[in-house]
Amino acid sequence: MxxxxxxxxxxxxxAIPLVQIRRIVQEQVIYPLPGLPAGIDFVLIxxxxxxxxxxxxFAPDNSRSTDNSSCYALVDSEYGLLALATESSSRIxxxxxxxxxxxxxxxxxxQTGTFTYQGQDFDILEIDVLATEIARGNGLNDLALxxxxxxxxxxxxxxx
Amino acid sequence: xxxxxGRVLVFSLAEIRFVLDLDHLVEVLDQLELRLDSSRxxxxxxxxxxxxxxxxxxxAVDPTLKLGLVSATRYVDRVALVLRGSEGNWAVLVDQIEGxxxxxxxxxxxxxxxxxxxPEYSDAQVxxxxxxxxxxxxxxxxxxxxxxxx
Numbered sequence: 001m002x003x004x005x006x007x008x009x010x011x012x013x014x015a016i017p018l019v020q021i022r023r024i025v026q027e028q029v030i031y032p033l034p035g036l037p038a039g040i041d042f043v044l045i046x047x048x049x050x051x052x053x054x055x056x057x058f059a060p061d062n063s064r065s066t067d068n069s070s071c072y073a074l075v076d077s078e079y080g081l082l083a084l085a086t087e088s089s090s091r092i093x094x095x096x097x098x099x100x101x102x103x104x105x106x107x108x109x110x111q112t113g114t115f116t117y118q119g120q121d122f123d124i125l126e127i128d129v130l131a132t133e134i135a136r137g138n139g140l141n142d143l144a145l146x147x148x149x150x151x152x153x154x155x156x157x158x159x160x
Numbered sequence: 161x162x163x164x165x166g167r168v169l170v171f172s173l174a175e176i177r178f179v180l181d182l183d184h185l186v187e188v189l190d191q192l193e194l195r196l197d198s199s200r201x202x203x204x205x206x207x208x209x210x211x212x213x214x215x216x217x218x219x220a221v222d223p224t225l226k227l228g229l230v231s232a233t234r235y236v237d238r239v240a241l242v243l244r245g246s247e248g249n250w251a252v253l254v255d256q257i258e259g260x261x262x263x264x265x266x267x268x269x270x271x272x273x274x275x276x277x278x279p280e281y282s283d284a285q286v287x288x289x290x291x292x293x294x295x296x297x298x299x300x301x302x303x304x305x306x307x308x309x310x
Binding site: 049 | 174175229271280
């Protein structure tokens with residue numbers, strides 16, 4: 001079946017081609033590490049390996065780290081496995097059930113188009129481009145993926 | 161340091177767990193309020209205070225400055241790990257001691273490609289203990305003539 005996984009992280013609705021989704025995991029503990037590139041604030045452990053977590057800034061209850069359990073889509077990329085934060089309301093939908101449109105002037109290089117399903121728009125992610133942008137150090141400036149945790153930390157420090 | 165062979169110290173800092181080879185450790189100090197003199201600092205080197213250790217003032221380094229982390233724990237409420245260095249003893253201020261564990265309980269984690277691509281992780285090590293990541297704390301990165309080189 002050709003289709004998409006449809007996910008939501010806060011205000012962000014996004015779609016991933018089904019062929020790239022390895023698994024959806026729940027009840028995962030995520031861990032902060034020092035010096036992570038912008039766009040990645042945490043890692044999780046899957047099958048004994050560290051997996052970078054994306055979109056955690058958009059997910060609910062992201063302010064705490066090691067005691068935070070949520071839902072993550074494990075997605076294959078040219079840079080290895082990535083974990084994309086999502087709410088538990090994710091679903092798999094066949095391509096013909098929705099409407100595809102190609103982004104004409106995409107503001108995000110990693111958004112290739114839009115998949116509209118039941119009146120809701122989901123940004124279709126080009127996961128390899130997304131990972132490349134993070135590897136280039138554009139995760140914060142161009143993608144606006146991150147920053148919430150850092151902002152929280154700065155506020156904490158200011159109030160110290 | 162008899163009895164420490166094959167064991168490591170686990171501590172936390174800014175919600176991140178680190179692991180330290182006990183060969184580096186001289187002593188652990190808490191209740192720092194009367195030991196720290198923050199007027200003697202050199203922030204360019206990460207030194208936030210002088211620490212009174214056995215009637216000698218030694219540099220106390222806050223690793224969060226170099227790591228870009230923020231700890232909610234005040235310096236006086238932290239724990240000082242006194243380490244031996246090439247220029248004498250110095251101390252690192254951490255949030256909390258988690259405990260000791262046998263070194264063979266740690267498994268080296270393979271770093272994701274996205275992390276290995278960054279300078280911070282080009283030679284960094286992360287270990288796993290019961291599925292929990294522990295960052296290997298390398299003292300030479302934080303103080304001494306070779307700091308930042310390793």
